[in-house]
Amino acid sequence: MLQTLTFFALAGLVTIFALGTLVLRNMFHTFLSFLGCLLSVAGVFFSLQADFIGGVQVIVYAGSVAVLIVLALLLINHKSGDLSRTNLWSHKWLGGVIAAVLVGAALFGVIMFTHFTGLPLTGETAAIEPVPYIELADGLLNQYPVAFEAMAMLLLAALVAAIITTQADDKADKKAE
Amino acid sequence: MEFVNNIFVNIADLCRALFVWLLNLLGLPVGLAEVAMVAVYWLGIVIVCVFCALFYVIWERKLAGYIQRRPGPNRLGPNGWFHTVGDAIKLVMKEDIVPDGADKNVHLLAALLAFVPPMLALAAMPFGEGMTALDLELGVVYIMAVTTLASLPVLCAGYASNNKFAMMGAMRVVNQAISYEVPQALCILSVIMVAGTFNLNQIIDWQTGNIWLVCLQPVAFVVYLITALAECNRAPFDLPEGESELTAGVFTEYSGMRYALFYLAEYCNMFVAAGLATTLFLGGFTGPFLPGWVWFLLKTFVIMSFFIWVRWSFPRIRADHVLTFCWKVLVPLMLANVLVTGVVVYLLA
Numbered sequence: 130m131l132q133t134l135t136f137f138a139l140a141g142l143v144t145i146f147a148l149g150t151l152v153l154r155n156m157f158h159t160f161l162s163f164l165g166c167l168l169s170v171a172g173v174f175f176s177l178q179a180d181f182i183g184g185v186q187v188i189v190y191a192g193s194v195a196v197l198i199v200l201a202l203l204l205i206n207h208k209s210g211d212l213s214r215t216n217l218w219s220h221k222w223l224g225g226v227i228a229a230v231l232v233g234a235a236l237f238g239v240i241m242f243t244h245f246t247g248l249p250l251t252g253e254t255a256a257i258e259p260v261p262y263i264e265l266a267d268g269l270l271n272q273y274p275v276a277f278e279a280m281a282m283l284l285l286a287a288l289v290a291a292i293i294t295t296q297a298d299d300k301a302d303k304k305a306e
Numbered sequence: 307m308e309f310v311n312n313i314f315v316n317i318a319d320l321c322r323a324l325f326v327w328l329l330n331l332l333g334l335p336v337g338l339a340e341v342a343m344v345a346v347y348w349l350g351i352v353i354v355c356v357f358c359a360l361f362y363v364i365w366e367r368k369l370a371g372y373i374q375r376r377p378g379p380n381r382l383g384p385n386g387w388f389h390t391v392g393d394a395i396k397l398v399m400k401e402d403i404v405p406d407g408a409d410k411n412v413h414l415l416a417a418l419l420a421f422v423p424p425m426l427a428l429a430a431m432p433f434g435e436g437m438t439a440l441d442l443e444l445g446v447v448y449i450m451a452v453t454t455l456a457s458l459p460v461l462c463a464g465y466a467s468n469n470k471f472a473m474m475g476a477m478r479v480v481n482q483a484i485s486y487e488v489p490q491a492l493c494i495l496s497v498i499m500v501a502g503t504f505n506l507n508q509i510i511d512w513q514t515g516n517i518w519l520v521c522l523q524p525v526a527f528v529v530y531l532i533t534a535l536a537e538c539n540r541a542p543f544d545l546p547e548g549e550s551e552l553t554a555g556v557f558t559e560y561s562g563m564r565y566a567l568f569y570l571a572e573y574c575n576m577f578v579a580a581g582l583a584t585t586l587f588l589g590g591f592t593g594p595f596l597p598g599w600v601w602f603l604l605k606t607f608v609i610m611s612f613f614i615w616v617r618w619s620f621p622r623i624r625a626d627h628v629l630t631f632c633w634k635v636l637v638p639l640m641l642a643n644v645l646v647t648g649v650v651v652y653l654l655a
């Protein structure tokens with residue numbers, strides 16, 4: 130009962146904050162809304178007894194990624210931080226539709242292929258086992274080390290690519306001067 | 307002795323019994339007593355927060371006086387111990403000034419949120435035997451997660467003030483907080499590798515059974531203290547405030563009660579960092595003769611005094627030196643420490 134209520138409250142918060150991220154016009158308000166969304170998602174994890182994932186969600190996303198995003202935005206955007214050209218009020222609907230369809234398809238696929246057991250809605254809430262983080266580590270480092278390393282390589286490649294692309298821009302700017 | 311040791315646990319049990327009795331009287335389900343106990347725990351944490359903030363503000367001024375061989379505050383009350391109370395009354399009565407160009411809602415929100423991360427962190431702190439409001443299996447991860455959030459209210463404050471000094475201060479906060487999180491996480495990782503658990507109470511148990519972790523991980527302890535100073539934006543890492551360059555940095559446009567909230571939150575953040583250092587490295591609340599919670603307060607008091615001592619001894623470090631020191635000295639050092647710890651743990655296991 131209590132758990133179902135918590136779940137619906139958190140789900141409502143996630144939805145409201147996610148909508149706020151899309152609709153708000155001030156850049157910093159968008160950021161705050163995004164942050165609220167990330168923290169509410171962490172709350173959902175906590176309410177499902179996935180403490181480790183929830184903690185990681187807060188440390189990595191709310192603590193670091195969100196802040197880095199806002200720093201990047203503040204460095205780029207010298208004006209008042211008006212987002213009306215990039216968010217829901219923009220007219221670039223083609224890219225938006227493609228992105229929405231792709232993300233929707235991915236989410237739909239994940240939801241369809243996951244075997245949910247003990248959903249918070251079914252009432253069998255007390256039986257949820259906490260995620261065993263030792264098994265999590267075992268899975269990442271012993272069972273699927275190749276996938277884990279491939280992911281790390283991909284992130285490293287993205288990092289290097291980001292550095293190189295920004296570097297190229299610098300040189301072009303100097304030539305232009 | 308046993309009674310004094312368990313005095314707070316007994317008070318909590320008394321409250322719980324009272325709630326159960328009341329609920330029975332009203333014919334409500336007894337399970338609600340646990341919900342009501344959450345409120346009692348929060349009340350306790352708020353009291354701890356306020357008292358430690360008020361006490362350490364005056365202790366900082368007194369200790370700075372002793373260190374610099376001057377009287378320090380000595381007017382109000384015996385030996386000047388009531389100065390903080392006077393300051394608090396003055397700050398409450400001051401006019402609440404919000405600049406015209408400020409983002410007024412975020413300006414207020416930042417001040418209100420300043421106290422949230424340290425309070426959330428204190429909820430999982432083992433103050434004494436059986437005195438953990440939230441005894442989480444992953445207590446260390448939880449505390450790291452919520453202390454990470456401590457830089458966000460300051461960032462909001464810097465943005466909302468609509469002042470270039472405040473904004474620069476906020477940028478520095480974020481730079482510093484995110485950079486120093488990396489070596490801090492590695493310090494905590496070294497401890498967890500040795501103790502083999504994420505649970506704070508089990509880490510303390512491990513230290514009771516073996517040896518204080520400061521003896522096994524001296525490098526991690528020293529680096530943890532440095533990173534804690536940087537995470538709390540304390541001198542010599544107080545660049546976000548940097549009054550010689552940025553007037554008052556992020557706090558330039560804050561006055562009165564809102565400034566007081568930030569100021570007190572700084573001491574609470576320090577208290578959390580000192581408490582975590584006590585728990586991870588100094589055996590937590592364990593110790594002979596005295597009750598557990600007294601030991602916890604004594605050990606945190608020593609570490610807090612060390613933080614204050616550092617502030618009044620070292621000049622502020624330049625911004626690029628702060629980051630260089632983190633990425634080129636602390637991170638490699640802690641990576642090496644983790645490697646050595648891992649090898650030793652593997653060989654001994």
